[in-house]
Amino acid sequence: MPRVTFIAFDGASRTVEAPEGATAMEAAVRNQVPGIDAECGGACACATCHVYVDEAWQDAAGEPGPMEEDMLDFASDVRPTSRLSCQIVLSSKLDGLVLRTPERQG
Numbered sequence: 001m002p003r004v005t006f007i008a009f010d011g012a013s014r015t016v017e018a019p020e021g022a023t024a025m026e027a028a029v030r031n032q033v034p035g036i037d038a039e040c041g042g043a044c045a046c047a048t049c050h051v052y053v054d055e056a057w058q059d060a061a062g063e064p065g066p067m068e069e070d071m072l073d074f075a076s077d078v079r080p081t082s083r084l085s086c087q088i089v090l091s092s093k094l095d096g097l098v099l100r101t102p103e104r105q106g
Contacts, residue, residue, distance in 0.1 A: 002090040002097065006033045006051075009103040020092060024085035024099060025049040035101030042086040044068060047075035047106035049085040054098035061088055061097065075106050 001017040004027050008014075012034075018027035028036035028049070037048035044067055053061045058081060064072060068087045072078050085099060 002092060002095040004028075004090065004094070004097045004099060006035070007098065007100045008035050009101060018090050020090055022090050024051070024088040024090060024097065026086075027090065028085060033101075035105070036085060037105045038086065040086075044071055044084060044086055047071050047073075047084065050075040050078075050102055050105055051083055051085045051088075051099040052079055052081045052102065053083050053088075054100065055081060057094070057097050060093055075102070076104055077102050 001019055003015055003017050004024055005013055005015040014033055016027050016031040025038050025042050029038050039048040040046040064083055068084050072082055
């Protein structure tokens with residue numbers, strides 16, 4: 001199972017496991033990771049699962065698609081490494097992925 005480490009704005013970190021095919025948002029919600037609100041439940045219809053992909057993982061995590069980019073317009077403090085965690089599908093190539101949560105969501 002892929003492991004994902006979420007690092008909160010205050011520096012606290014939490015590593016969780018999720019099955020391949022799950023999204024990073026689903027992994028966060030199932031494990032009650034603080035900082036991931038996921039108000040739309042993963043439909044890419046809000047920006048409350050906004051994360052920053054660690055630079056070492058940017059290529060593996062990929063770029064946001066057009067719909068995701070539109071939703072990121074509603075997120076706070078968007079950066080070049082911003083993604084919506086509902087759009088990051090976990091696989092073995094993302095085992096060890098590091099995501100940071102912003103100070104506040106959308």
